[in-house]
Amino acid sequence: MGKSPTADFTSVATVDELQPGERMVVELGRRWVAIFNVEGTYYAIEDVCTHDDGPLAEGELEGCVITCPRHGATFDIRTGKVLSAPAMVDVKSYDVQVRGNDIQVKPR
Ligand code: FES
Numbered sequence: 001m002g003k004s005p006t007a008d009f010t011s012v013a014t015v016d017e018l019q020p021g022e023r024m025v026v027e028l029g030r031r032w033v034a035i036f037n038v039e040g041t042y043y044a045i046e047d048v049c050t051h052d053d054g055p056l057a058e059g060e061l062e063g064c065v066i067t068c069p070r071h072g073a074t075f076d077i078r079t080g081k082v083l084s085a086p087a088m089v090d091v092k093s094y095d096v097q098v099r100g101n102d103i104q105v106k107p108r
Pocket residue numbers: 049050051052053054068069070071072073085086087
């Protein structure tokens with residue numbers, strides 16, 4: 001439809017700012033987005049737990065599963081899917097691409 005596939009992506013960081021095993025939180029629009037580098041693959045989810053707004057990027061990450069530091073709900077950072085209570089609702093997730101040195105995200 002005449003739109004380049006990168007049109008809706010926004011640069012939020014550079015690759016050297018986010019090494020494998022690291023995570024960062026950026027502001028995008030009026031949302032906070034947690035970006036993860038898991039062994040060279042990037043994932044991004046909203047940094048707000050759907051249970052009670054816990055800061056997900058401060059939780060423990062095992063593989064691709066993040067544990068909310070507030071009450072322990074777990075989410076898959078690849079999809080935003082909720083995996084365990086007390087959260088019941090998936091968290092918003094983002095597509096991530098790398099263009100040159102830029103890490104770019106787009107809401108799904
Ligand atoms: S705020 Fe995340 S589990 Fe309660």
